[in-house]
Amino acid sequence: MRSAWxxxxxxxxxxxxxxxxxxxxxxxxxxxxxxxxxxxHPAQLALALGREQWAAGARSCASCHGxxxxxxxxxxxxxxxxxxxxxxxxxIQRCRVKHQQQxxxxxxxxxxxxxxxxxxxxxRGLPLRPPLGPELDQAAARGQRIYTTRxxxxxxxxxxxxxxxxxxxxxxxxxPQGHVDDYPVYRLEWQSLGSLQRxxxxxxxxxxxxxWDWDSAELLALQTYLARRSAGLTMQPPGxxx
Amino acid sequence: MATRAVITLPAAVKPGEAFxxxxxxxxxxxxxxxxxxxxxxxxxxxxxxFECRLDGELVFAADLFAAISAxxxxxxxxxxxxxxxxxFIWRGDNGFEHRETRPLTVA
Numbered sequence: 001m002r003s004a005w006x007x008x009x010x011x012x013x014x015x016x017x018x019x020x021x022x023x024x025x026x027x028x029x030x031x032x033x034x035x036x037x038x039x040x041h042p043a044q045l046a047l048a049l050g051r052e053q054w055a056a057g058a059r060s061c062a063s064c065h066g067x068x069x070x071x072x073x074x075x076x077x078x079x080x081x082x083x084x085x086x087x088x089x090x091x092i093q094r095c096r097v098k099h100q101q102q103x104x105x106x107x108x109x110x111x112x113x114x115x116x117x118x119x120x121x122x123x124r125g126l127p128l129r130p131p132l133g134p135e136l137d138q139a140a141a142r143g144q145r146i147y148t149t150r151x152x153x154x155x156x157x158x159x160x161x162x163x164x165x166x167x168x169x170x171x172x173x174x175x176p177q178g179h180v181d182d183y184p185v186y187r188l189e190w191q192s193l194g195s196l197q198r199x200x201x202x203x204x205x206x207x208x209x210x211x212w213d214w215d216s217a218e219l220l221a222l223q224t225y226l227a228r229r230s231a232g233l234t235m236q237p238p239g240x241x242x
Numbered sequence: 243m244a245t246r247a248v249i250t251l252p253a254a255v256k257p258g259e260a261f262x263x264x265x266x267x268x269x270x271x272x273x274x275x276x277x278x279x280x281x282x283x284x285x286x287x288x289x290x291x292f293e294c295r296l297d298g299e300l301v302f303a304a305d306l307f308a309a310i311s312a313x314x315x316x317x318x319x320x321x322x323x324x325x326x327x328x329x330f331i332w333r334g335d336n337g338f339e340h341r342e343t344r345p346l347t348v349a
Binding site (some may be wrong): 191 | 250
């Protein structure tokens, strides 16, 4: 009994020590409902397209992977190292080019986002577990440098908003801690799904910095660092964000 | 790409008791007032009418206009006494038409 109490106390302390909050927990109640209720979720149409795409063609995703549900947990393990850093949409692109022998999609193409959302959805409720390895460690260190370096005409670093001023307001909107547990997200401002790279490029342009290219080493390094920063948080993709 | 629609209704409803139906269809709902990146006017392309029928009888309808967002989402309440088939139809500009049917189980 006594040890059980001690365990409980330890768990409570550990929970207290981790003051990381997913962006979905700091949203308005209406938006939280929108994300939690599948019947209202604005990404449902995209998920329907994802299922269509999953089974489309002679060498469909389904012909190798079976049902999408079999990929439960896959999305928790990105970005990964496989002859270069690859994030989840990047992995889907590689599969499409190498195994399906189809031309790669443009970045943020509707079917690509739909498939990313479908695969990520299968990992709902699982903690983010980005893999380790020498190359990934190196990328994460580089990502951390980018995260803490002031950039752009506004001379701001990611850390100044999302570490130092998280929970405060920028204009009318709450500054989130910048966790990456719900990507791809349906952003109401975009009126569509978008990848983490789109979010990061938006931030760069917001501080009037040079916007990183799609799948550039900088973006992938930043993604690797951010995944580690959010490691252990429970995923609920696809997310809804204001 | 085929048109997609998502319709949510309860698996089974009680006779005479109101239940909620939610329907959304993938559509750009282009207002006709916007310009493309090149400056050309984007032609108007709207869903104009939504109808829901229970065994052929009109039970809900809506007229849609330019101020309604892309992928229009409609939620409404119905009441049914006996099982049947719900049919949904969206009609719009440029000959747009999309039909869906769902069985309605009353128990």
